[in-house]
Amino acid sequence: RKEVEQDPGPFNVPEGATVAFNCTYSNSASQSFFWYRQDCRKEPKLLMSVYSSGNEDGRFTAQLNRASQYISLLIRDSKLSDSATYLCVVRLDAGNNRKLIWGLGTSLAVNP
């Protein structure tokens, strides 16, 4: 099982739709979680950090379920500009082993 797994998609949705992505992680020692977005041939940009059960920022809501070991990202009222790849990142802190583990990303295409 991969340490961080995401459905690669692509998710094709119309403008205004609500879309949700899940990300599962395998190591229960994972401490922090992040969502980044990456546009084609560009660098990843931080979208949200998820430290407790979840948080909301405008149209974006991230939730964490430690018992089931997954985080989710919900995007409401999708815009054309939301089209990108969304990367799930899990931070592992276990003794001297401290690192970020990156998922392969979920591709989203918002269509007019």
Place this chain on the structure above:
Amino acid sequence: DGGITQSPKYLFRKEGQNVTLSCEQNLNHDAMYWYRQDPGQGLRLIYYSQIVNDFQKGDIAEGYSVSREKKESFPLTVTSAQKNPTAFYLCASSPGLGLRYEQYFGPGTRLTVT
């Protein structure tokens, strides 16, 4: 404006040549990182540095070297020993290595070795 700069954006080299990628930040961040990204693969950590004059190997350090002589700068050298150097190289920084420190990325350098 604060940020991370990487240069050049595109770099072409012949096999067998060493090449150095630049990364500079003016965010006053302590920690800096180098990743590579290949199609169909997640970001993989090459090296990271927590403070000046200190750096640690990441998951795929073989064939690479770094230095951290200044807080603002963390150059990466891709040596001829790196078997598959063609990739998208990303530099990142964070305030520290603490639990809640998000990483911020530069625009990346696309290296092509033929």
